[in-house]
Amino acid sequence: MNLRRIAIASALLASIGLPGAAWAQDKLFKVGSTPTGVPFTFLDAKTNTSQGIMVDLIHEVAADAGFKVEIEGMPFATLIPSLTGNKIDIIAAAMYITPTRQEVVDFSRPIYTYGEGLVVPKKDTREYAKLEDMKGFTVGAQKGTAYVEPLQKSGLFADVKIYDNIPAILSDVNNGRIQAGFADKPIVAYNLQQGMFPETRLVTSYTSTLAASVGIAVRKTDGELLKRINTSLEKLQKNGTVDKILAKWGQ
Secondary structure, eight states: OHHHHHHHHHHHHHHTTOTTSHHHHHOEEEEEEOTEETTTEEEETTTTEEESHHHHHHHHHHHHHTOEEEEEEOOGGGHHHHHHTTSOSEEOSSOBOOHHHHTTSEEOSOOEEEOEEEEEETTOOOOOOSGGGGTTOEEEEETTSTTHHHHHHHOOOSEEEEESSHHHHHHHHHTTSSSEEEEEHHHHHHHHHTTOSTTEEEOTTOOOSOOEEEOOEEOTTOHHHHHHHHHHHHHHHHTTHHHHHHHHTTO
16 A cells, blocks of 8 residues: 555656656647848758757756747747747747736746847948938838837838848848848847848947846746746756857857
């Protein structure tokens, strides 16, 4: 009888997901990521696999926390609806931790902090420093990002065009279809460093106004998962793994 009770207790402990138990071995989580957010997340055309900072990081977190992940590419604006709609379980992308988003999902501890970058056609050599310097411009921003609403509410611009991804913004700046674009500075810088969009420049004199930190997101009902992610993240930040991943991708 005692042996039977011990067996039952062991099974119960495994079912609630204690470290090293069945939870760690069997759990597979679907991770939403964007295919156009290089160097944070992108689809490598040569291997047809997702790559980037957040992809490397979620794999390291999963390995440390004891679960498996499967990366699914999708547009940035669909990430949170896909998470709350149970189509994915985790978001690992260049997503700011903002109060508005925190009302809907839970975020991990902060991972990396940056602000928006300003891009203009290369032939425009003015050294813009603030939004007011571009009053009356037609500008672009990515759908679903934290930049859209402040740009629209500023009342400074003739039009704020909304794009599905950052390369589309850069393309329109590059071809003179809009006068300026706003997007995640590290992503913009990486694209331009690779020689893409040669008629576009990043304005180094511009001061970011919407700096925030990126985090990994989960549903508000997934407290145990968030706890595991945060525990592993803290460990990886302390042992230098996060810094190595950032350095690998030029950050």
